[in-house]
Amino acid sequence: MLNIDATSSTPIYEQIIDEVKEGILKGIIEPGEKLPSVRELAKMLTLNPNTIQKAYQELERQKVTVTIRGRGTFVSEDYQPRKDEERLMEVSELFKKGIVEAYYMGLTKEDICNLIEKLISELEGVEKDD
Structure with a gap:
């Protein structure tokens, strides 16, 4: 799902953010699609769950994703790119x-x-x- 380069100078959580955004732009990840849980993704990528959590929090802050308690993290249905x-x-x-x-x-x-x-x-x- 995500390509992470552990040898890159770019922090891993930023790579996760970039990969999710690229996946959305390319149509690989659809609006409304559920992302793997923090634990699932950490296990798949063999990373610390805190790293995944940090990436997910930033994606949510940027309104790329929404988290619904008890259900998971989803790609925002109405995400509109905005200038920051x-x-x-x-x-x-x-x-x-x-x-x-x-x-x-x-x-x-x-x-x-x-x-x-x-x-x-x-x-x-x-x-x-x-």
Whole structure:
């Protein structure tokens, strides 16, 4: 279900958040779908349940999921992406770092734009040829 890289510098709980959001964008995880319980997911990924709980709490804070006592955690039926200025600044910094790296690798502005379009197409489930 989720691909977690224990060697990554990105905290595991953030990887879980990103993977759930990507799954929703790709249609792999549907609105209203029940997510595994904290214990189930911790067992599947061999992680500490506290890590899963932290990710689930953040997903709920961002209104990506809703938790119903006694029933579990579900993908929000009416989730609407919203601009969060703090997160927008973080994303901008990530893009900036990626663009700097791409330029140092010798990619042109056109190459970078094509790469971004390809990645967006993948998230939207559209295959795009190079």
